[in-house]
Amino acid sequence: MTIRAYVFDAYGTLFDVHAAVRRHAGAIGPQSQRLSDIWRTKQLEYTWVRSLMGRYRDFWSLTEEALDFAIAAAAPDAASLKPDLLDAYRELEAYPEVRGVLTRLKASAKLAILSNGSPEMLDTAVASAGIGDLLDEIISVDALQIYKTAPSVYDLVGERMGVPPEAVSFQSSNRWDIAGATAYGFRTVWINRTGQPDEYPDLPPVAVMSSLEGLGE
CATH class of the missing domain: 1.10.150.240 (Putative phosphatase; domain 2)
Known part of the structure; x- marks a missing residue:
């Protein structure tokens, strides 16, 4: 799909x-x-x-x-x-490639954040990074008051964005998050920025990348 x-x-x-x-x-x-x-x-x-x-x-x-x-x-x-x-x-710094990658992807798909972060944290970080204009949704677990990798957290994507799991590409630098999202049914991409060894071999991502560069190409 x-x-x-x-x-x-x-x-x-x-x-x-x-x-x-x-x-x-x-x-x-x-x-x-x-x-x-x-x-x-x-x-x-x-x-x-x-x-x-x-x-x-x-x-x-x-x-x-x-x-x-x-x-x-x-x-x-x-x-x-x-x-x-x-x-x-x-006001954490965004990685250097973030805005360019999001700008390119925005042309063909919806974009969202799904984060453990509280709404105020996320709004401040997004504004500081200057990427708010590129995001369709900023989704916080705070609405459920439970953290990833609870399946109900990943449910929020479909509820807020109206897309089925198999039509979602989910990106995370956290291997445990990738495992949870894979188990849920998302297409997953592990952004392994620091070259960590793989974990959860029974729940593999479809791709492993060292940064967001090239995502979706």
Whole structure:
């Protein structure tokens, strides 16, 4: 079936999740990359734990809690930078190819974000990146109060965009997200920006790319 919608994860796929720490790396010191890695790992861990418990907290709250842990674990002396890091996370940089790729795809299909991010987070990031004019939908899990990879999250695409799963190309940098979307029935493309080894071999993507360049060609 012809692809009628390209749907993108936001954080790590369109927006560089390490850009916030990188902006303040000099002030943080040699532990900056470790802090950033822990921040991202804990942010995601908290979504899965909260979903399994049925005790939802929005993604911004989890992002802040994950930063608290990351600072304590990696760079306690950087605690005073917490407000600056959170402000930087609200306006993460988009990867360089994002606007060009979305502009090209927009000519033939609907475009959307499907993200764990809270609505306010996503609106701010999209506006900061200057890509709002290219998106037909910005879909947040906040409407359901459960995180990916719950199948009900992927249901939101059809409900909001009116397209069946087999007509959706779903892109994510997160292999676990690709596994969930594949199980759901989307055509999936893993954007493996950092050359990670494959996981979930029983739920493979149709393609693996190092960036969004070339998507849909």
